[in-house]
Amino acid sequence: MHLRPLVLVSTLTLAFAAHAAGPDIEKVNGSITAEAGQTYGRLETVNGSIRIGDRATVEKAETVNGSIRVGDDARTGGLETVNGSIRTGEKVVVGGPLETVNGGIFVDRGGLVSGDIETVNGAIGLVRTTVEGDLSTVNGDVTVGIGSHVKGGLRYQKPNVNISWRPQRDPRVIIGPDARVDGPLVFERKVVLYVHRTARTGPITGAQAIRFDGPTPPDTQND
Numbered sequence: 001m002h003l004r005p006l007v008l009v010s011t012l013t014l015a016f017a018a019h020a021a022g023p024d025i026e027k028v029n030g031s032i033t034a035e036a037g038q039t040y041g042r043l044e045t046v047n048g049s050i051r052i053g054d055r056a057t058v059e060k061a062e063t064v065n066g067s068i069r070v071g072d073d074a075r076t077g078g079l080e081t082v083n084g085s086i087r088t089g090e091k092v093v094v095g096g097p098l099e100t101v102n103g104g105i106f107v108d109r110g111g112l113v114s115g116d117i118e119t120v121n122g123a124i125g126l127v128r129t130t131v132e133g134d135l136s137t138v139n140g141d142v143t144v145g146i147g148s149h150v151k152g153g154l155r156y157q158k159p160n161v162n163i164s165w166r167p168q169r170d171p172r173v174i175i176g177p178d179a180r181v182d183g184p185l186v187f188e189r190k191v192v193l194y195v196h197r198t199a200r201t202g203p204i205t206g207a208q209a210i211r212f213d214g215p216t217p218p219d220t221q222n223d
Contacts, residue, residue, distance in 0.1 A: 022057070034058055036071065049084065052076060060096065067103065078115060085122065097133065104140065107131075116152070126150075134183065143174045144181060144199075146215075153183025153202060156191055173207075174217060175199040192219075 022039035025032050029047045034040050036053030043050050043061040050061045054071035061068055062080045070076060072089035078096025079086050085103035088094065090110050097115030098105050104122035107113060107129045116133035117124055123140040126148040134152035135142060138159050144150055156171065175181060175195045187193070187206030194217040195201060195209040212218065 022059075031066065032061075032063075034061075054089070135181075137171075138189075139171060141172045141174075143176065144179045145174075145176045146178060148176070148179045150179075150181045150183070154181055154185045156187045156189050156206075158188035172217075175201055177215065194219075 022041055024041040025043050027045040027048060030045060031048035032043050032045050032050045034043060034052040034056045037055045038053070039057045041059045043058055044063070045066065046064045047066065048063060049066035050063050050068045052058055052061065052070045052074050055073045056071065057074070058076045060077035063084060064082045065084065066081060067084040068079050068081055068086045070079070070088040070092050073091045074089070075093045076095065078098070079094060080099045081103060082100065083102045084100060086098050086100055086105045088107050088111055090108045092107070092111050094111070094113045094115070098113060098117045100122060101120045102122065103119065104124065105117055105119055106125040107127070109128040111126070111129035113129065114132045116136060117131060118136045119140065120138045121140060122137070124135055124137060124142045125145065126143065127145040128147040130148070131150045131152065135150055135154045136157065138157045142154065171191045173191050173193045177196045177198050179196065179199045181201045184202045185204045185207070191207050193204070193207040193209050194212055197211050197213055210217070
């Protein structure tokens with residue numbers, strides 16, 4: 001864990017403590033839905049997905065086998081799964097980390113995440129999003145999309161030797177137009193790194209940046 005400026009995080013924590021006073025929902029088998037515009041405490045399941053409606057407020061959401069989907073303008077605490085993806089709509093405020101093991105993480109435009117974003121086997125994508133913490137992954141692509149701001153750093157950890165999990169190609173990392181990664185970019189494995197000429201990053205270790213000018217890198221336009 002890394003120490004971060006506490007002002008914004010503390011403000012978000014107090015806001016959730018004041019407003020996320022709704023009911024908790026706990027299950028073992030089954031999905032959970034937080035209705036649009038309603039307030040909830042903790043949402044927890046083992047085998048099932050979690051869906052949080054537009055403008056809903058949730059203290060925290062956790063599952064093991066299932067995805068987490070968050071609607072537009074929602075307010076949540078940390079979101080965590082093991083086998084599943086996490087995807088948020090527009091203008092979502094997350095007062096904690098986004099974490100998964102096997103699954104991708106995507107935060108749509110106007111998002112604010114006060115913690116880290118972590119996955120092992122899955123992509124990370126941001127569009128005009130601010131992340132107060134770090135981005136961390138092992139396998140999978142990372143896109144810090146147009147206008148996004150990561151106040152921490154970006155790290156690719158060295159993968160364990162596992163013949164059954166060998167990607168068909170090296171992960172691709174894109175730091176897009178007008179994007180920023182303030183902290184260091186550390187790569188403990190081989191990646192292909194694209195950095196837009198209008199982007200700004202901290203020091204880069206373990207990869208050579210390929211500069212590009214268009215909205216997307218030339219080698220990814222037909223993906």
